[in-house]
Amino acid sequence: MTLLIRRSELALPACNDHMFAKALGCGADLVFLDLEDATPEALKEQSREKAITALTELDWGRTVPAIRINALDTRWCHDDIIEVVSRAGAHLHTIVVPKARTARDVWWVDVLLTQLEDKLGLEHRIRLEVLIEEVEGLANAEAIAVASPRVDALIFGVGDFSLSQGARVDTNFEPLGDYPGDFWHYARNKVLVAARIAGIDAIDAPFPDYGNLAGYERDARRASLLGYTGKWAIHPNQVPIANTVYSPTPAEIALAERNIAAYRAAEADGRGAVGVDGVLVDAAHIKMAAATLARAAAIDPHRAAGSPVPVGN
Numbered sequence: 384m385t386l387l388i389r390r391s392e393l394a395l396p397a398c399n400d401h402m403f404a405k406a407l408g409c410g411a412d413l414v415f416l417d418l419e420d421a422t423p424e425a426l427k428e429q430s431r432e433k434a435i436t437a438l439t440e441l442d443w444g445r446t447v448p449a450i451r452i453n454a455l456d457t458r459w460c461h462d463d464i465i466e467v468v469s470r471a472g473a474h475l476h477t478i479v480v481p482k483a484r485t486a487r488d489v490w491w492v493d494v495l496l497t498q499l500e501d502k503l504g505l506e507h508r509i510r511l512e513v514l515i516e517e518v519e520g521l522a523n524a525e526a527i528a529v530a531s532p533r534v535d536a537l538i539f540g541v542g543d544f545s546l547s548q549g550a551r552v553d554t555n556f557e558p559l560g561d562y563p564g565d566f567w568h569y570a571r572n573k574v575l576v577a578a579r580i581a582g583i584d585a586i587d588a589p590f591p592d593y594g595n596l597a598g599y600e601r602d603a604r605r606a607s608l609l610g611y612t613g614k615w616a617i618h619p620n621q622v623p624i625a626n627t628v629y630s631p632t633p634a635e636i637a638l639a640e641r642n643i644a645a646y647r648a649a650e651a652d653g654r655g656a657v658g659v660d661g662v663l664v665d666a667a668h669i670k671m672a673a674a675t676l677a678r679a680a681a682i683d684p685h686r687a688a689g690s691p692v693p694v695g696n
Contacts, residue, residue, distance in 0.1 A: 386681040389413050389447070389584055389613040390629035391622045392512075396421035396432040397450070403437050407446055409619035410626060415449035415479050420464050427459045431466055449477035449512070455488055457512035461593075464492065468499045468509065473649055477510045477535065482543060484519040493531040508533060512586065515574050516540025517547045524577035538615070539571055539576040541588035555592045565605065575610050584612045593618035600639035603628040631679045639672035 393411035395402060397418050406414050416434040418427065434450055467475060480492055488632040489511065496509050511533040515524050521544070528537055541556045550566075551559045556633050558566045565571070571587070578585035587606035590599040598620050603614045614625045631639075642664045649657035655666040 386677060387584060388678070388681050389536060390682075391616050391625035392449075392538075392586055392613060393616045393619065394421060394451075394589065397434045397437075398422045398426045400437065402492055403441060405619060407441060407443055409447055409622050411616065411619075411622045411627070412613070413449055413477065414443075415451050415477070417451045418459070419451050419453045419481050420492060428462075428685075430464060431459075435471045437468055438467070438474040443474075447476045447498040448474060449479060450475065451479035451481060454482045455480075455491065456482075461495075464495055464662070465499070468496065468505075469503065472499065472503055472509065474506050474607045475509055476507075477512055478515065479538070480610050481514045481540070482517055482520070483513045483515065483527050484517050485523050486526040489513055489527055489530035489534065493533055496533070510535045512536040512538055513537045514540040514543075515570075515577075516543035518544070519547075521570055521573055524573055525580055528577040528581035528583060532581055534581065536584035536613075537574050537581075538586040539567075539574045539588045541567060541570075542591075544570060555590065555595075555598075556588070571606060571611075572609060579610065585612040587611045589615040589617050590621065591617060593621060596620060596624060600624045600628060623624045626628065630682050631675050635675055636679050639675040642668055642672045643676075 389412050391411045392408055392413040392415065393409065394417050395414055396532040397416040398421075416437060418430055418434060422430045438448055438450075442654060450463070450467055452467075464478070478492065478496075480489060484491055492511060499505075499600045500508060504623050511531060513527055513536070515521055515527070515532055515537055516539075520527060524537065544550075545552050545556050550556075552566075555557055556567075567588070575585040587603065590602050592598055603625055606614060611629075613629050614621075616622050616625055642659055645657045645659045646664055649655070656663055658664070
């Protein structure tokens with residue numbers, strides 16, 4: 384499968400069609416038309432129509448076209464899938480599934496999509512990204528992550544998770560008082576580990592305080608250190624930050640290339656490890672270096688990556 388690049392995932396209320404053109408031109412790797420929380424109940428049906436029009440008529444360029452359906456326990460979910468896939472499935476890449484609690488939730492969407500794709504003769508399989516935003520979902524994250532081969536990513540949904548956990552937080556989901564360390568570290572790490580078990584991406588939570596770009600960057604960098612590969616954005620101004628944070632830096636790329644070159648030279652001399660700038664480099668480091676270069680090449684296909692190196696498990 385082609386390496387997915389989802390550094391920035393921009394949420395776009397499906398009811399706000401006046402925002403569509405700007406959103407598709409902001410450089411986000413993925414834009415999802417939100418039929419769920421960002422769309423009022425009175426506008427659900429007409430917003431679905433706007434999403435279908437956007438998918439079929441707008442130029443998405445390299446941006447991945449996606450929708451977020453309503454939760455499975457709502458009266459809109461079934462029609463979200465049936466209507467959008469039936470009328471715009473050829474243009475839809477990803478469905479974001481909210482509030483997954485068990486693997487069966489993902490299985491239900493998978494089965495329905497399989498039936499629709501076969502009925503419609505779609506040439507591609509629609510992908511899934513799954514939100515972990517309930518305490519039950521967090522407890523079942525590992526099973527959810529492997530519930531379907533369609534799943535490309537788990538997303539930490541901090542907003543509804545705050546409510547589900549009963550956390551005392553502000554509107555930016557930060558604790559209402561002094562707390563030692565990262566308030567959401569356990570949940571973030573569990574979502575990440577579940578994603579890695581399945582061999583898929585982990586996408587970090589939104590940051591509602593969209594005027595605080597420094598805070599958004601701080602959150603993004605902390606998640607990236609854990610291993611998250613992208614973050615939600617709720618405003619186009621957040622997108623360039625996510626794209627930068629979740630891309631390998633020039634220094635990381637240079638180190639990866641240097642380590643691979645030194646390791647290959649050592650191999651040619653019959654050695655299995657080598658020192659680079661006073662640091663041991665062995666097979667594990669080469670796998671890391673190869674992953675860095677593969678990601679850099681996927682982000683910028685015109686970039687000349689280093690020599691191919693197998694990435695083992």
